[in-house]
Amino acid sequence: MEYTVIIRRAPDGFYVASCPLILEAHAQGETYEECLGNIKEVLELCLEYRRERGEEIPAEAVSQTGDKEVI
Numbered sequence: 001m002e003y004t005v006i007i008r009r010a011p012d013g014f015y016v017a018s019c020p021l022i023l024e025a026h027a028q029g030e031t032y033e034e035c036l037g038n039i040k041e042v043l044e045l046c047l048e049y050r051r052e053r054g055e056e057i058p059a060e061a062v063s064q065t066g067d068k069e070v071i
Contacts, residue, residue, distance in 0.1 A: 001047070001059065003060060004020060005019050005025075005043075007036065014028050015031065015032050021058045022058070026039075
């Protein structure tokens with residue numbers, strides 16, 4: 001599954017990421033690439049945890065053409 005993530009640069013120079021659909025998913029990194037890699041790993045762990053507990057796995061909203069909506 002693919003998810004939209006939001007990556008921002010913090011005042012301290014680090015990058016901070018979150019996922020609007022997986023509220024517990026947060027990550028940071030010294031570079032954009034590191035932050036992106038970290039949030040991917042966090043999302044995998046969050047989804048694995050949800051599956052183990054039998055919790056819902058949210059899906060991204062898609063338009064009629066199959067493109068992801070921008071959140």
